Amino acid sequence: MSSSSRAIYHRRTHNLLLLQNLLSLREGSSPFTLVHDTIEQTAKPLISRYIHNAKSSKTNIILVSFEALKPPGEINAFINGRKKDPSALQAEILVSCSADKRILIIIDTLHPLVSHGNSTSIIHFLLPLIAQPGLKTSLVAVYHDDIPVHPTQSIPAYTSYLPSPAQALNHLATTILTIHPLPQHMSRHLASERSLPEPVFGLAESREGVLVGISPNHPMLKDHAGFVLEMEHRRKSGRGVNDTFVLPLDPTSKELQLLEDHPAFKSPSASKVDEGEDAGEDFGGVTFDLGLTEKQRREREGVVLPYFDAQKRGRGEIDAEEGERGDGGRILYQMGREDDFDEEEDEI
Structure with missing residues (x-):
């Protein structure tokens, strides 16, 4: 295996293992995970996967809901956040946390909290949930990218110089996960292969009407059911890890793969290269050996x-x-x- 092939293999293995650790809520992997979604592809499949993994690891689950009318059966505590003051809601969440167990706090949408103030107020709300002494908590919060945030009358004028709520949340989060519909990525990939203009979807179309999500019966989802997940993870050292994956809709499935390895995106040339590596570096059908023997490597190092x-x-x-x-x-x-x-x- 060549050095470039080893680097690609190492990146694939490392990033897939990192994503599994993040989704499995390994201790200390990510205190605050921010999930960006749209109405075309909601974060519900990803949240279901978090809940399934938390139940498997015997982690207490606290769901702070502004959208759900009734709690799911897999969670330990359900907190209705509608029409509640942020400070009172924060105190109710902390009371529900126990110090003897690991806790997963899920907020299904941050927009009602953002509407109560500026970017500073949302940070003050989230910080005690992330770094509370004596508690082992992991926070997963959803931010809808296609819903505008309307400022209220209580926000003073000087906050126009502060970052937007989305920018402040991205700065605070240790992991940022952005969800996209798989059919849209497949359409863009097909257009790029045919040298056609890249299609636009959703709000970028600037069309009148109602915006709807991707139907499960979409023709492109017949053989490739799933969604695209962009990951940006920040380590304690400050180094960032970025990659794009394809996840199945079934939360119990463990078939995670990189976007470049998905059958709909894998080019024929890349498939031939992988086959050549598995066959002992065939080098694309070359009739002579381009590699070095062990004796030749030792002699080269001694020059x-x-x-x-x-x-x-x-x-x-x-x-x-x-x-x-x-x-x-x-x-x-x-x-x-x-x-x-x-x-x-x-x-x-």
Whole structure:
């Protein structure tokens, strides 16, 4: 396997394992996960997967709902957030948390909380839920990208210089997951392969009418049921990990794959390369061997190449810029018995 193939294999394995850890709520993997969705592809399949994984790991689930009329049967505590003051709602959530167990807090939409104030107020609401001393909590909150946030009369004028609520939430989150419909990505991929203009969907179409979601009976979902998930994870070191995946709609399924590995997006050339790697690096049908044997690798590592000596002041020619002497830049090479050297013709 070549170095580039090993790098691709390492990235695939590492990012798939990272996504599994995030969805399985491994301790300390992500204190605050922000999920961006639209009406075309809601976050319900992803939230169902979080609930299923939390039940499997015996994690208490607290659902703070502004949209659901009745609680699902898999959760431990249901808090109705409609028509409640943010401070009172925050206190009710903290009372429902127990210190002896891991807790998953799910907020099905952040828009009612954002409408009560500016970007600073939503941060003050979420911080105690993320970093409460003595509690092992993980927060998963949904933000609808296609619903505008209307400022209220209680917001002072100076907040126009603050970041928008979406920007503040993205800055606070340790993991950002953005959900897209799979048929839209497939349509864009087909258009790019045929050198056609990229199609637009949803609000970008600027058409009058009612915006509806993708139907489960969509023709493109007949053989490829699922949704596209963009991941941006920030480690404690500050390094970010970004990748795009395809997840099935069934929350119990463990078939996670990268977007580039999905049959609808995998190019024929990439498939041939993978087949060549599995067959021992066939190199696309080349009749001779492009690789190196173990003996050739050892001999290559033992070759001593010419190198430039370090700059030494006080000897050699005068430096034109600084007026000092130095002879840096000479090529040094130690000749062996096999070298044909003539002192009259060759000079170092």
